Amino acid sequence: MDDGPVYVRERGNLRRVSDIVLSQPKPASSCRRTNPLVLRKEHFVFTYNSEGSLRYTTKSLFDLALLFVAHNIHHVDSLVGFPEQIGDRLFAAAEENRVFSNTDVSPKALRLFSDAYGQMVLGSLCLRNRFPLLHERMDEIKTFHSLKSLDLFGCRLGDDHEIFHHLTSTSLANLIHLYMGGNSLSDAGLQRLTAPVRMMKRGLDCLQLLDVSYNPISERALRYLTCLPKLDKLDVSGTSLKLDAGLKTTIWNLLGLVRSEKSLDLFDHSRCKTEGWAEQVVNQWETNTSQMPKQKKIEASRTSALRFFGRQKFVRDVLNAAPLVCESKEEDKRERLHFYRPASNHVFEKQVPYKTNPPAKSSCHGIKKRPRQSEGCDSSHLSPPTKRSPSSALNAEDIELLNSY
Helix, strand or coil, X not given: CCCCCEEEEECCEEEEECCCCCCCCCCCCCCCCCCCCCCCHHHEEEEECXXXXXXXXXXXXXXXXXXXXXXXXXXXXXXXXXXHHHHHHHHHHHHHCCHHHCCCCHHHHHHHHHHHHHHHCCCEEECCCCHHHHHHCHHHHCCCCCCCEEECCCCCCCCCCCHHHHHCCHHHCCCCEEECCCCCCCHHHHHHHHHHHHHHCCCCCCCCEEECCCCCCCHHHHHHHHHCCCCCEEECCCCCCCCCHHHHHHHHHHHCCEECCCCXXXXXXXXXXXXXXXXXXXXXXXXXXXXXXXXXXXXXHHHHHHHHHCCHHHHHHHHHCCCCCCCCHHHHCCCCCEEECCCHHHHHXXXXXXXXXXXXXXXXXXXXXXXXXXXXXXXXCCCCCCCCCHHHHCCHHHHHHHHHC
């Protein structure tokens, strides 16, 4: 038990590490003085035999080593190369030790597991209407690098939120589904979100589904989405867009999408959930957030949240009340605007009525450009129109955003 040399195995090599302070054992609950050389209680497994007598056996050396590493997870440099079975058990041991509830250690610990095991740690994250959790655990959420689905519906992001930079970073290169409805996101916010993609060709390369419903965006914002090469499903329900022939033609010409007559199941919230080893960790964060401390010292992250939301009573009310997405029941029942990329042989059946009817052409915006694109579609009859080059969408505002980076 004396301080001695510590050896670490990393990527197959054994090396000696000095100046490492190991975590101290937890104080015993008993009032008697304990001998530090005596094995601690967690080193034993207590069971009962058939006669009801208490019996105990020592844990295996693997379990003792696992418990030791979990106590000192903040000293581990890398878990790359360790089998996922060991990583799973080590994550469970760290979770049981409440490592991820400590804001000083949890970001590093989660990044350690995420770098080594990726999607197994967390592949899908649902923060729908859980905006206090997003603001208080932003550092930990940024450590999940292998998310394929992220639901930020109703998180009150606005037009300039710090998570925008994370969404377009290389950390979320595998993101496929992104839900950003009910966030008071305007045309300027969508422009700012897609600025790194349009100008620097960075981020959202694999995005296939985007939900921007119940945001005050107009038809002008659609051109900012032309930089998403794999986008094939879009939800613009509850926005300023009005369903007519002009809107259908605009979305077809810009994005190659047509309206779905039926609501797409992928935009149903019941299909979105948190999946991975860290699922219970996220739930525990929310539980700790809802239990407001009274006399305990509030940590820095919690202090910033209280400054943002106001008094503690107001925070409790906000946590228990979901944000209103629809102003009335009639608005909730109005038509869904779901768009998708169909098969090439089915697209032109949808588009023929808008091309053969002369009044429909005159009602569209940009009379000179779109008839030429429609004629191109008639001549090809094979594939949807190609998206406009991202460089053509740049304007003075985009250049100003680029300079800010």
